[in-house]
Amino acid sequence: MSVHSQYNLQSHFNAEVTVVCGTRNVSIMQLLDADHIINYTSDSFVNKDERYDLILAINGNYLLSDYKKALKYQGRVVIVGGSLSQLLKSLTFGKLLFLGSKKLHTLSAKPSTADLQMILQLVEQKKVIPVIDRFYPLDQTAVALNYLQQGHAQGKVIINIDEAISSSEY
Amino acid sequence: MKAIIYDKESKEEKLILQEVQKPLPSENEILVKVHSTAVNAADYRSMKMGLIPKNKIFGADVAGTVEVIGENVKNFSVGDEVVGDLSAHGFGGFAQYVPANESAWVLKPQSISFDMAASVPMSSVTALQALRLGNVQPGQKVLICGSGGGVGTFAVQLAKSL
Structure with a gap:
């Protein structure tokens, strides 16, 4: 509880959002109303003069020093999940690299029914739209996981159990 | 019931559709008939690290209907539509039914489909x-x-x- 009680229950941030994505995700990001889109196939935030208050590092193979350079004074990088190697790097080098005013955090997310309820409300109000890439039946779960693991899923990959029962009756 | 069982001994495909006994909820659990479940990096990362759920069934994000309630369950009734993240409650979503502590679940808003709810x-x-x-x-x-x-x-x- 200690971790959560430090936070307020804020869910409305009203930030100016720049996204880094590949060509195939540009139209989704437009749909989701991203303010600025950097297509990594032809462009990079590393070469730009823009500075950010927060960088969420969810995927991508950028150097921690690239993130640091793109931060404003007192900005933060939050490493979200990511590969183990990215996490290890951020733990070993991150502390040294981010000794100044810019801070590096690694998120370890915890299930929270309070947060889940809040987001379900936003979905109900159509303020947040879940993006679903593909559906698989239950017997294709291994294929679904494999697809996700390749790292190109656009939003979520769903297993529909009811569909499995009709299509693979014993 | 049908479930995807993780078999770490298997040389080829480790995730296999099998017929297993339908579980019953313990006193603080609800048994949910699963309609939709999402796959997450948490599933394959846990597999890689050898963190296998007790019943060998992965799957954290679940949306479904309450089928049976344990005797101490206070907040849910049979027939309720629910959604939850079971990653702290032993996983189990890749199956037709999953039991989990009632504290893992919230009611699914009626206007949201099971597929959409499972993605959240x-x-x-x-x-x-x-x-x-x-x-x-x-x-x-x-x-x-x-x-x-x-x-x-x-x-x-x-x-x-x-």
Whole structure:
């Protein structure tokens, strides 16, 4: 509880959002109303003069020093999940690299029914739209996981159990 | 019931559809008939690290209907439509039925489909907690690297939300 009680229950941030994505995700990001889109196939935030208050590092193979350079004074990088190697790097080098005013955090997310309820409300109000890439039946779960693991899923990959029962009756 | 069982001894495919006994809820659990479940990096990362659920069934994000309630369950009734993240409750979503402590579940709003509800828990809560950890204030500039996946698509929308 200690971790959560430090936070307020804020869910409305009203930030100016720049996204880094590949060509195939540009139209989704437009749909989701991203303010600025950097297509990594032809462009990079590393070469730009823009500075950010927060960088969420969810995927991508950028150097921690690239993130640091793109931060404003007192900005933060939050490493979200990511590969183990990215996490290890951020733990070993991150502390040294981010000794100044810019801070590096690694998120370890915890299930929270309070947060889940809040987001379900936003979905109900159509303020947040879940993006679903593909559906698989239950017997294709291994294929679904494999697809996700390749790292190109656009939003979520769903297993529909009811569909499995009709299509693979014993 | 049918379930995807993780068989670590198997040389080829380790995730196999099998017929297993339908579980019963313990006194603080509800048994949910699963309609939709999402796959998450947490599933394959746990497999790689050898963290296998007790019943060998992965799957964290679950949306379904309450089938049976344990005798001490207070907040749910048979027939309720629920959604939950079971990653802290032993997983088990890749199956026709899953029992989990009632504290794992919330009621699913009627207007949201089971598929849509199953897509929400793990990714969106991760995105929300990341933005909080980043202490984002209104009008601040946020850069999201890796925006196209589950966490990213929620993070973009939550970061902008008014």
